[in-house]
Amino acid sequence: MTEAHETAREKTTAATAQDDGSAAEGPAPVPLLAPREGTPEVTASADALAEVVRAFAAAEGPVAVDAERASGYRYGQRAYLVQLRREGAGTALIDPIACPDLTSLHEALADTEWVLHAATQDLPCLRETGMVPSRLFDTELAGRLAGFARVGLGAMVENVLGYSLEKGHSAADWSTRPLPDPWLRYAALDVELLTDLRDALEEELREQGKLEWAHQEFEAIASAPPPPPRKDPWRRTSGMHKVRRRRQLAVVRELWTARDEVARRRDISPGKVLSDAAIVECALNPPADVRAMAALPGFGNRAGRRQLGQWQEAVDRALALTEQELPVQVKQPSGPPPPRSWADKDPAAAARLSAARSAISSHAERLRMPQENLITPDTVRRLCWEPPADPSPESVAEVLRGLGARPWQIEQTLPLLVGALTAQS
Numbered sequence: 001m002t003e004a005h006e007t008a009r010e011k012t013t014a015a016t017a018q019d020d021g022s023a024a025e026g027p028a029p030v031p032l033l034a035p036r037e038g039t040p041e042v043t044a045s046a047d048a049l050a051e052v053v054r055a056f057a058a059a060e061g062p063v064a065v066d067a068e069r070a071s072g073y074r075y076g077q078r079a080y081l082v083q084l085r086r087e088g089a090g091t092a093l094i095d096p097i098a099c100p101d102l103t104s105l106h107e108a109l110a111d112t113e114w115v116l117h118a119a120t121q122d123l124p125c126l127r128e129t130g131m132v133p134s135r136l137f138d139t140e141l142a143g144r145l146a147g148f149a150r151v152g153l154g155a156m157v158e159n160v161l162g163y164s165l166e167k168g169h170s171a172a173d174w175s176t177r178p179l180p181d182p183w184l185r186y187a188a189l190d191v192e193l194l195t196d197l198r199d200a201l202e203e204e205l206r207e208q209g210k211l212e213w214a215h216q217e218f219e220a221i222a223s224a225p226p227p228p229p230r231k232d233p234w235r236r237t238s239g240m241h242k243v244r245r246r247r248q249l250a251v252v253r254e255l256w257t258a259r260d261e262v263a264r265r266r267d268i269s270p271g272k273v274l275s276d277a278a279i280v281e282c283a284l285n286p287p288a289d290v291r292a293m294a295a296l297p298g299f300g301n302r303a304g305r306r307q308l309g310q311w312q313e314a315v316d317r318a319l320a321l322t323e324q325e326l327p328v329q330v331k332q333p334s335g336p337p338p339p340r341s342w343a344d345k346d347p348a349a350a351a352r353l354s355a356a357r358s359a360i361s362s363h364a365e366r367l368r369m370p371q372e373n374l375i376t377p378d379t380v381r382r383l384c385w386e387p388p389a390d391p392s393p394e395s396v397a398e399v400l401r402g403l404g405a406r407p408w409q410i411e412q413t414l415p416l417l418v419g420a421l422t423a424q425s
Contacts, residue, residue, distance in 0.1 A: 044098035055089040070173050085192065119221055142205060249283070
């Protein structure tokens with residue numbers, strides 16, 4: 001057991017003891033109350049941004065990066081604060097609304113390793129500002145590969161470094177201006193120890209023989225292109241499983257589209273314009289007029305009444321569509337059917353999947369990492385549903401590469417998957 005894991009185990013034991021009412025073991029984490037150089041002023045002008053760019057270009061080592069969004073408050077997932085920290089430059093808090101183009105900062109950090117926690121969450125909004133890393137280190141993913149049970153930033157900083165971070169502002173409305181001082185302090189602390197955490201996790205992964213695996217994962221994230229726009233995003237409306245008829249689907253689609261247009265125009269979260277539950281209820285019981293609509297749950301509040309006419313127009317459009325214009329009843333799947341149906345559809349495939357899952361689960365446990373990080377469940381399902389005609393190691397490896405598996409994943413899982421396929425053939 002490495003030192004970082006020993007520390008994590010001691011703290012878990014202490015937490016369990018406290019929950020049980022017994023005496024806690026091990027030292028308590030040290031509260032981190034303020035950044036070491038104090039909370040910096042927010043960078044909100046071209047001149048101030050140029051100074052930050054000069055300072056970070058002259059500094060050395062990795063750069064810790066984080067971003068705060070206003071999910072649930074504003075439309076989309078844009079960044080409303082960008083935090084950076086680098087040895088020799090200190091911490092910078094940048095307002096990407098006042099300074100929307102951060103290309104100059106991106107260029108200054110072109111060859112620098114970025115340190116992020118849960119990188120895939122922040123990279124899309126950072127890309128909108130012109131910031132894209134060429135290399136990165138994801139401390140959350142590193143924690144998963146290293147086998148830590150809790151991989152949130154606060155838990156990782158506490159278990160690995162022995163400090164406790166302030167909590168409570170992650171779900172705040174970061175579009176607020178001016179941002180309150182406690183929020184800014186919280187944001188600065190999010191990058192205060194990120195590089196220290198990176199260094200400790202790098203050593204942990206090296207000792208476990210997993211550092212090269214992590215590098216391959218980080219490279220895959222950094223080189224991944226932006227995801228394509230979702231097809232039929234309205235189908236992700238919560239509660240869609242209740243909607244069975246094509247005419248009802250059309251009502252959902254029209255209301256979702258109308259809501260999205262309003263939300264985009266007002267720059268507000270779609271859920272604050274009209275809830276998913278209201279859309280589904282309206283689809284199941286389409287109103288004949290605005291009076292009937294006002295009686296439906298979610299439409300009778302004051303904000304809803306102001307737009308009842310607009311929602312009714314959307315419903316009327318759906319009701320006026322011809323049969324040919326109605327959306328299809330079931331979204332066509334792009335992969336195998338749900339595994340629960342395999343036993344009836346293809347018992348041999350179900351047996352292959354069961355054997356593969358068991359082998360992968362056991363190996364992931366031996367490696368002390370989540371099995372979805374060892375190999376994605378979708379990759380295993382696709383391979384087992386349509387295996388190569390000759391399930392040799394070479395042909396199975398080719399399928400895995402085509403499905404996006406990294407070299408280390410293929411090396412670790414290939415014998416297990418070939419065994420599962422050949423045992424059932």
